[in-house]
Amino acid sequence: MAATNSLDGLEPTLIRDGRFDLKLRLDLPNQAEREAILTSMLKTGSHAAPAIAEISRRTPGWSPARLRALIDRAILQAGGRPVTDDDILAALEESGGKDRPQVEAVNWDDVVLPGPVISDIKAILRLLVPGTAEQLRVPAPTGLVLVGQPGTGKTLVARLIASQAMRSFYAITPSDVLSGVVGGSVKRLAEVFARAREHAPSILFFDEMDALFPAVTGYGSQHDIQLVEQALIEISELRSEHQVFLIGTTNDLSRIDPRILRGGRFSEKIEIGLPDVEGYRRLLEMTFGPTQLASDLTTPRLVEMVRGLSPAEITAVVTAAKRFALARTPEQATALLPIEERDVEQAIARIR
Known part of the structure; x- marks a missing residue:
């Protein structure tokens, strides 16, 4: 008797007839089977059938061992008293969402966005809290596309969410x-989707969707075609109980394969435009920080000078302006001379 996760990965001569004649496949349990497993694990105590059904609905792809670990976590949380349905649901809420190796924490103070955009994002975040959409009877968002010109902070907004x-x-x-090669790209995409489902609730972030899933005009490369087809398969197999939220960024929606955007998977679209006057003021204060400015270089004047630039361009302008001021600062000085208007003018000319 032997066990394996992949029959295809074994040496064929090892499993030929006469050695391992019988092969029994054990698939992951479906929802009804998960409900039966949980019922068996919770045979002691009083547990409502609707609660067990809800847990089984929200654990697609879970193995019996993982379900057992969930119950064990609930027992630990109960601290010696009888385990309740609320304990199990609380353990379920804490069981995922912790695989964030690529995320640097971003707070609201770190971004500069117009009021309506902030309201839209906060509404989406509220509905992403497990159970909130069902309680309020508001359809939960399935995906979001952030649209805007380069440098407006779309990636930063995704990290904020x-x-x-x-x-x-x-x-x-x-x-x-x-x-990489075509097969490797498709495999990589499938692996990321699988990992997102396993560690749900999760967010899948597609940066530059127009480059990842380009609209085919005329002849399309085999690589692009296969990658888009795999993405369509993976996206179509996502269900609400998987708790995988999709976020994408693009400069131009028309350059994305329209099949990716159809079907409601990217239900929300938010445009990240250039800052308003207040936004420019906050950006300048954040980027200049404690750096001293010349007395005649006021904030309103700075806003007037940088109007039309993106946040990324403003950061570049401030950095360049400090360097121009450094060039005027004596070598023996211990502090940077104040930033003058000409420093900012030269910086803008350099980054444009």
Whole structure:
């Protein structure tokens, strides 16, 4: 008798007839089977059938061993008293969403966004809390596309959502999947989706969707075609109970394969535009920080000078302006001379 996770990975001569004649496949339990397993594990105590059904619905792809670990966590949380349905649901809430190796924490103070955009994001975050959409009877969002010109902070907004939602986070960029052979790219995409389901609730972030899933106009490369087809398969297999939220960024929606955006998987679209006057003021205060400015270089004047630049460009302008001021600062000085208007003018000319 032997066991394996992959029959295809074994030496054929090892499993030929006469050695291992009988092969029995044990698949992961479906929802009804998970419900039966949980009922068996919880045969002691009083547990409501609707609660067990809810747990089984929210654990697709879970093995019996993982279900057992969930119950053990609930027992530990109960601290010696009889385990309740609330204990199990609480353990379920804490069982995922912690796989965030790629996320640097981003707070609301770190981003500069117009009021309506902040309201939209906070509404989405509220509905991402497990159980909130069902309680309020508001359809939960399935995905979000952030649209805007380069440098407006779309990636930072995605990291903000990941930080605030406290979900596992997986980023997929063109360099991750477009640099290898076709088969390797498709495998990498499938693996990331599988990991997102396993460590749910989670967020899958597609940076530069127009490069990852380009709209085919005329002849399309075999690589692009297979990658888009695999993405369509993976996205279509996601269900609400998987708790995988999709976020994508693009400069131009028309450059994305329309099949990716159809079907409601990216139910929300938010445009991240250039800052308003207040946004520019906050950006300048954040980027200049404690750096001293010349007395005639006021904040309103600075806002007027940088109007039309993206946040990324403003960061570059401030860095360049400090370097121009450094060039004027004597070598023996212990502090940077104040930033003058000409420093900012030269910096803007350099980055444009």
